[in-house]
Amino acid sequence: MTEQQPPRLEMRGVVKTFGPVVALDSVDLEVGRNEVHGLLGGNGAGKTTLMNVLYGLYRPNAGEVLLDGAPVSIGSPRDAIDAGVGMVHQTFLQVDNYTVTENIVLGTDVSGPLRLDLGEARERIRELSTRFGLTVDPDAVVEELPVGVRQRVEILKALYRGARLLILDEPTTNLTPQEVDDLFGSMRAMVDDGMSVVLITHKIRETLSVCDRMTVMRDGRRVETIERADTDADHLAQVMVGGSADPGDLIDATALGAVDAEEVETVVSSVREEIGVTAQGLVVVNDQGHELIRGFDLDIREGEIVGIAGVAGNGQVELAEALAGVRPVRSGSVQVGGRSMCGLPTAAWLDHGVAYVPEDRHRDGILPTASITENLVLGSQRSPRIRKHGLIDWGAAKQRAVDAIEQFSVRANGPGTPAGDLSGGNIQRVILARAFAHQPRMLILHNPTRGLDLGSTRFVYEQVRAATAAGCAVLLISEDLDEVIALSDRVIALYQGSQAGEWPHGSVDAYEVGRSMTGLGEARV
Amino acid sequence: MSETMTPAPPAAPAPPAARPTNRVVEALWLLVPYAVSVLLAFVVGGLIILAIGRDPMAAFESVLTTSFNTRFGTVETLHKWVPILLCAYAFAIPLATGKFNIGAEGQLLVGATGGVALGILWSDLPTIVLLPCVLIAGALGGALWSGIAAFLMVKFNVNEILSTVVLNFISFQLIDYVASHVWPDRGAGHPATVRVGDGALLPGIGEAPPFHSGVLITLVLVVAIAVFMRRTPTGFELRAVGANLRAAQVHGIKTSRLAGAGLVVGGAVAGLAGAIEVAGVHGKMLEGMQSNFLILGIIVGLMSRGSMLALPVVAFGIAVLEVGAGSMQRTAQVPVEMVLIIEALILLFLLLSDIVRAKIRGQ
Incomplete structure (x- = not known):
């Protein structure tokens, strides 16, 4: 009874660098059988990078991967699928005008090159979808389905290919609360059936409600692996942000998704x-x-x-x-x-x-090759505030940019830095600085x-x-x-x-x- | 909430100290590729010259020194610099809004036609009246020609590359007609108009051979365009449209009208080049006067990478090569086309350097 079975997945000392940036710094990860494992961390913590290494999308600089105790070499998603690893990304790769069945069998060996018999495939899909509660009509055309159902199609795609380890990358982003509940139910059914699931997320509440264990990552390192029973939201928040943040801060906590929204007191309205x-x-x-x-x-x-x-x-x-x-x-x-x-x-x-902070920051929000100063002027270039004798007063604009960089804590070398060189968060700070300027x-x-x-x-x-x-x-x-x-x-x-x-x-x-x-x-x- | 707005304590003096070195590094990243590209282009060009059995050193010596050794070479260089630079502006200004003006030669020819028409029709007028009229007519002619493309682009979404190229061909027919039927000079042995009145000629400057005062006009234009692009709201908007059309739109810039305006301004500058060629160099209009200014303007525009400050410098370098080409053929028996090959190689290496630079710096 105590016979030691090897864990489903072991990753040891995985290192991945992009140029001078160390994205993964010797990361270990262990995922057991019959386990939903949460991979938790803020943006840029390295969660998705680590899973992309496992799925064969990135080649690691160092480290080894073991599946069911046996070392494997995964050089491409094809290898990963053959090894029983499936991954559902945030954006789906689906052929819009194909049916669910056609999308799922696409790229697998279905019968001969000339004869396409989908009857058998349709039955398997039906069987998988009932077994795991992934309700979907195999004959529906994908483009007519809502996001939540398209995600199920993506999960079924992995199951159809025989995945024993399923990676879900921020799967709840576009789901309604009901759909999230359904998804978590399906995940439970999968692990009860002998599979393992890795849930990549930055939301503490989600990990607490569905995961058996979680690994917290920060700055490309594994911080800690914790049993569900040994932790709570406050503790996780603290581990996630490190010593720097105060988890008692309500705004902070909602940002983490750690607190139910209703619990938030009416902030002074x-x-x-x-x-x-x-x-x-x-x-x-x-x-x-x-x-x-x-x-x-x-x-x-x-x-x-x-x-x-x-x-x-x-x-x-x-x-x-x-x-x-x-x-x-x-x-x-x-x-x-x-x-x-x-x-x-x-x-x-x-x-x-009227100030607008658009959804697509890169496309609608900034001039990538122009400096921060110029980006802050954008939109008010004809205003008398900006002009002196009819010409744009760049000296004053630069001074205002220096002030804005300080006030909005933009991480940049100076006001001359091209906006396109900034990170997403810093671009948003520049856009906010512009929106609030007047x-x-x-x-x-x-x-x-x-x-x-x-x-x-x-x-x-x-x-x-x-x-x-x-x-x-x-x-x-x-x-x-x-x-x-x-x-x-x-x-x-x-x-x-x-x-x-x-x-x-x-x-x-x-x-x-x-x-x-x-x-x-x-x-x- | 007021705590969030509290300014941070005065920053340590570290950042200002770090900036100059940063700036030097940035400048190096900008200049080194130019130097390397020019050098490589000459090396490859030299190999080609060796391959055809000529002496590369002698060839390069005459290419690079002709402009500076004789007064004649210097004047010639300045006279080439003017149309090359103006055609480069004609390409680069619309490019700032993301539009490709491939019609500088058509605009130059129509501008020349406008200038020559007034210069002949009003040939009795004094310089003080006639010369400004000729130059303005040139600019208007060029603006009219690119304006057709701009109108088609803004109103009907007609691709400006196509329309400007096609308008070039029409302009060839136009000047052929003017030079052979309207004011033909039968004795020229080549399609050309009769000479304009003396009042239409740009006064020369300096001892013989003098350079024409169009050079000064161009210098003034260099400053004016730099100020326009850098300091005026319209110039800023032009650059914003080029940098990100959507973002410019979201922030209240009327992008398509502005792109059209950029094309018209570019055409006006090319038209002015045509008028200056008439009033300063030829004294008349003749077939072929557009030379290869279109292609040289595009090369200069691309090499300058959108920098209005780099344009005059790069254009001067190209003018030196162009003037040196003739003497290279005489002294080293290397065909003039070799210079065009070298110019193209510089551009190719420069474009290649973008990729190399990205690799070295790590994306």
Whole structure:
């Protein structure tokens, strides 16, 4: 009975460098049989890199990998699959107009080169999906499926190929709370069936609810491997951020996903009486001419944060751009500070104090080859604040950039550093510095903390609170439901371009929001 | 929340001290590839000259020294520098917004046509009136020509590379018509117009042989363009559009109108080059006067990598090579085309250096 079985996976002393950057510094990892193992850490901790090494996407500089006690050499994802390792990435590689079955068998040996008989495959998929609770119709065309189901397809793909060890990279990012529960249920079923699962995540709450053990990583090193029974949220938070952070800080904790959003006390609300922004009957089309926002009404008071919760692709980008004056509206009206804005050029919106922090920082937010100074000037180059005798006063702009770098703690060599050379978090700091430079009346934030490390996330939250204290009306559009619930004075669910529910701060039920986000909610306002 | 806004304690004096060395390193990263590329181009060029059985050292000596040994060479170099540089601007200014103007020679020819027309029609007017008219007509002619491409681009989304190239061909027909039917000089033995009035000629400067005052106009333009690109809101917007079109749009810049404006300004500069060629060098318009300024302008524009400050310097270097080419053929019997090969090699090595630099610095 005490016969020692080797663990499912052992990684020993794995080193991976990219040029001068050490991404993995002699990392060990052990994953047992029948175990959900959490791989926990902030952004850039090395979690995904370590798993990409295991999956054959990166070649390690040193270290060895053992599966079921036997050393293996994995040089490509093909090798990994043959060795029984499957990985589900954050972005799916699927052929949109193929069915679920076709996507799953793609790249496997199905019958002969001329004859394609999918009947057998369809049966296997059906069997796998019932066994693990991964409900999906094998004949559905993939492009018509929601994100949560497409993820199941991806998991089935790995199971179909005989994975005994399944790696899930931040799988809950785009899921509703219900879908997260379903996914965790499936993971349990898999380990009960003899498999092992590695869950890459930065959310403490998730690891606590589903993992048997977790390994915490920081700065490319393994910090500690902990049994679920021996830890709690505070302890994990402390291990994750090291000695530098104070896990008692509520904002900090929500950033970690460690605290249920409802537990957050109402932070001193700065909501004022005056209406800051009014939008009525907004109809907005995307670049292809499809109506993605269909009759949207919105009031934001001065100093209020209104959060928009929704699954990506329900009109968030169009809503944000319409309210920022970047995208013309087809019909409806927008008033900011009592002034009707529709039909005015984008520059007029900027002048009127509408600041937009776009979702895609690199594409919409910065001039990559231009210096920080120039990026901070962008948008106000015609304003008298910037100009002296009609010409841009670069001396003064540089001085302001130096101040902004200090105030917003941008890590850069100086104001002349090209913005494209900065890390994601520092780019976001530059964008925020620009947004806050001229006392905005209205601030539109779209996924403001996606991909940011803890420090930067906390920084963003602080800045948003400072802005509301000054009376700014804030619209927070985010796919991170925890973030929306924790920060917002009011939460609105967005489903297919319309409002699907509204909740004041403190009485938000994440499951109810989740249902509304997917069109199942009853609470219509 | 006010604690978050508290400024940090005064920073240690370390960063300012570190900056100069940083700047030197950055400058080296910028300049070394140029030096290496030029050197390699000459080495490869030298091998080719050896291969055709000529003396590379003699060839290079005459290429590099002609511009400086004689007054005639110097004047010739300055006269080449003007159209090469202006055509480089015509390429580089629209490129700042991400648009490729491959029509500098058409714009130059139409500008020359505008200049020559006034110079002939109003030939009795005095310099003080006529010369500015000729130059302005040149700039307007070039702007009109690139304006067609700009209009098509902004209104109908017609690709500017195609339209500017096609407009070049039309301009050849145009000057052929003007030089053979409108104001033909029957005695020239080559399609050319009659001479413009004396009032249309750019005054010479210095002892014989003098260089024409178009050189000074160009110098003023160099400063004006640098200030325009660097200090004016419009110049900043041009650069912003080139750096990231989407971000520029999101921040309130009307990108397509601006790209169109960049093309028009580029055309105006090329048109001015045409007028200066008429008023300063030829005194008339003749077929073939566009020489290979289009291609040289593009080479200079690409070598300068968007730096308006580098353009005049690089253009001067190319002008030196171009002037040296003729004497190289005479003294070393190496065909003039060798110089174009070397110029192309410099550009190739420079582009290659980007990859090498990225490798060395580690991405």
